[in-house]
Amino acid sequence: MIVLVVSVQPAAGTPYGATRPLAVSGSSPFADCTADELLDNPIVLDQEAEPHVVVDPRDPDHVVGTWIQDERVNAGNGRGFGVAASFDGGQSWETTYIAGMGVCIGGMLYYHSDPWLAFGPDGSLFQIGLPWSQPDPPGLEGFADVIAVASSADGGLTWSSPLALDASAYPNYGDDKPSITVDRLDPRYPARPVQ
Numbered sequence: 001m002i003v004l005v006v007s008v009q010p011a012a013g014t015p016y017g018a019t020r021p022l023a024v025s026g027s028s029p030f031a032d033c034t035a036d037e038l039l040d041n042p043i044v045l046d047q048e049a050e051p052h053v054v055v056d057p058r059d060p061d062h063v064v065g066t067w068i069q070d071e072r073v074n075a076g077n078g079r080g081f082g083v084a085a086s087f088d089g090g091q092s093w094e095t096t097y098i099a100g101m102g103v104c105i106g107g108m109l110y111y112h113s114d115p116w117l118a119f120g121p122d123g124s125l126f127q128i129g130l131p132w133s134q135p136d137p138p139g140l141e142g143f144a145d146v147i148a149v150a151s152s153a154d155g156g157l158t159w160s161s162p163l164a165l166d167a168s169a170y171p172n173y174g175d176d177k178p179s180i181t182v183d184r185l186d187p188r189y190p191a192r193p194v195q
Contacts, residue, residue: 085156
């Protein structure tokens with residue numbers, strides 16, 4: 001399965017009009033990585049899940065989507081967070097991956113789920129998600145379950161290193177379905193709901 005995003009070209013008389021779906025995720029960038037293979041939860045290459053799409057409130061041609069890359073057989077989690085940005089109303093897309101959490105992209109956590117995006121009033125962009133491992137990886141004891149936020153100042157083309165907002169060790173299963181909202185008047189205040 002591949003992520004499909006509908007083009008959102010502005011249409012006369014309505015804020016947005018849909019055109020044909022486009023595949024934006026492509027082949028897995030982690031196809032040659034074996035470091036995060038788990039016998040009890042195999043990887044399905046090129047299968048993405050849990051897409052989320054936002055439109056820049058300042059520019060309806062600026063559309064950004066996120067998803068979990070390479071869903072595992074035990075569905076609901078994958079190997080990392082993919083992001084694709086369009087600056088022409090969804091006609092073309094540039095894809096990247098958020099580094100620093102997934103084992104195949106500079107991190108130590110095996111599972112990723114629940115990605116979400118939000119724009120700030122100045123065009124800043126925030127991605128929140130739930131990377132985790134079970135059991136805790138060495139050196140991250142007590143941080144198996146992390147709510148992580150990354151930010152982008154260039155519309156989703158490049159991303160900061162993720163910042164861990166919260167952690168709760170298994171078996172408590174403390175966090176699920178994080179989302180993020182940005183103060184529409186002041187971009188210094190992104191916030192997530194209290195769990």
